[in-house]
Amino acid sequence: MVPNEQRSRGSWARKLGLLAVIVLAVAAVWWWLGGTSKPRTAAGPPTVPVVVEQVSRRDIPHLIRGIGTVQSLHSVVVRTQVDGLLTELAFKEGQRVNRGDLLARIDDRAIVAEVEQARAEKARNEAQLHAARIDLERYGNLVRDEAISRQAVDQQKAQVAQLEATLRANEATLAAAQVRLSYTRITSPVTGRVGLRRVDPGNVVRTSDAQGLVTVTQIDPIAVVFSLPQEELPRLQALLREPAAAPVTAFDRAGGAVLAEGRLTMIDNQIDPTTGTIPLKAEFPNAEGTLWPGQFVTVELKAGESQGATVVSARAVQRGLQGSFVFRVDESKATVVPVTVAYADDELAVVTSGVAPGDTVVSDGHSRLKAGSAVKISPPAGGAAKGASR
Incomplete structure (x- = not known):
């Protein structure tokens, strides 16, 4: 019986040793995995980083x-009104000129001769008219004395009328020649700046030239x-x-x-x-x-x-199915606030209801926000958060 008891005691010793090894192994694993640290508390909802700004009050122009x-x-293409040889350009390209300043001259000798011829013709006819009027006056005295016939007086009246008409034609011819002579002196029609010249002195210019001499703008x-x-x-x-x-x-x-x-x-x-x-x-x-x-x-x-307007940046205003709204930050939480926008441009929005000056609204970071989200205020990329400004 002794040997059996010894074998039984040895079996129990081995079992106790194996159990001790298992207990030590479990303890080692528990220690390795941090079993000795304090138990973790349950995690809350994550905070959303946002950039905020202060609602302000100021005057906003509507732009x-x-x-x-x-x-x-006024932009004028200066052209010649008579054909002739261009003798002078009296400007520099790009020069500023006043209305009436000389720009160019055209050879005027032929037209001057026309003017002188018209004046001579007019003077000749004036002399003839003067003589005819004297004769008519003399004929009037003679017809009263019945020294000449009434027919001679009527013929003299007709001659005077004819010479008067001829004189008026002479005056018109002279005026036309003087106008043509004035066209040889080309002046600026407006005050402005001349462009590039399109013709040089020495060229014959014509009224049919489409490009003209120069442009004054x-x-x-x-x-x-x-x-x-x-x-x-x-x-x-x-x-x-x-x-x-x-x-x-x-x-x-x-x-x-x-x-x-x-x-x-x-x-x-x-x-x-x-x-x-x-x-x-x-x-x-x-x-x-x-x-x-x-x-x-x-x-x-x-x-x-808009004078004394409530102002936020345009990026702070969001648009949904129910209209425009902003995220107002109250006690580190985002609240959806409907707003009425009276005017907006690329930078600013004028709000007539929903928020008041001094309120804090989200200007960046809207994509992860919803009503009641916890927020963490971050500075903007350019520095500390500021109110909407131009």
Whole structure:
């Protein structure tokens, strides 16, 4: 019996040893996996990083932008009105000239001779008319004395009338010759800047030449023609009734640098049916020549102003099925607030209801937001968060 008891005790010892090994292994795994650390608390909903801004109150001008083309108010192709040899060009290309300044001369010797001939013919006929009138007066005295017949008096009256008509024709011929002579001296019809000359002295110029001698273009003042959507027509008509209330600013094509400031002068008499826009014209003082004919510019028209308006940035306003809304931040949570937008452009929106100055609204990070979302305020890329500003 002793050997059996020894074998039984050995079996129990092995079982106890195996159990101890298992317990040690479990303890080691539990320690390795952090079983000794404190239990984790349940995680809440994730916060959404957003950029915010403060709702502000200030005056906001209502601005409408478009693309326009600079046009001269007067551009004239100077042509000769008589055929002849061009003897002189009295300007330099690109020179600024005034109305009436001499631009060119044409050989006038033949026309001067025509003028002198017309004057001589007129003088001859004036002398004949003077003599005929004296004879008519003498005939009148003789007919009263019955020294000559009534027929002779009537013939003399007819001769006087004929000479008077001839004299009027002489005066017309002389006037026409003097006009032709004036055409040999070509002057500027407008105040402006001359372009490239198209003919040189020594060439024979003709009235049939299509290209002319040179172009004179008025630079100051100057106009810009641009188009706006037809929906703006009622506001534009109201502005045109008070021209002083329709200021227009011309920028460079990129819309950055201010080139000139002027005013709206006219609205075209019809809307372009292909584009649904209406052409407009604005006039600008241009003493410095910052605007040039043919130049493309960005035009900004002030169509009104909201004074003391509640303002947010345009990117803060979102649009849904129920209309416009913003996310207002209250105690680190986003609240959906419907708003009414009275005016908006690419940068700002004027809000008439929904938010008040001083409220905090989300300006960036809307894609992951919903009503009640917890938010984490992040600074904008340019620095600390600020209110909407131009």
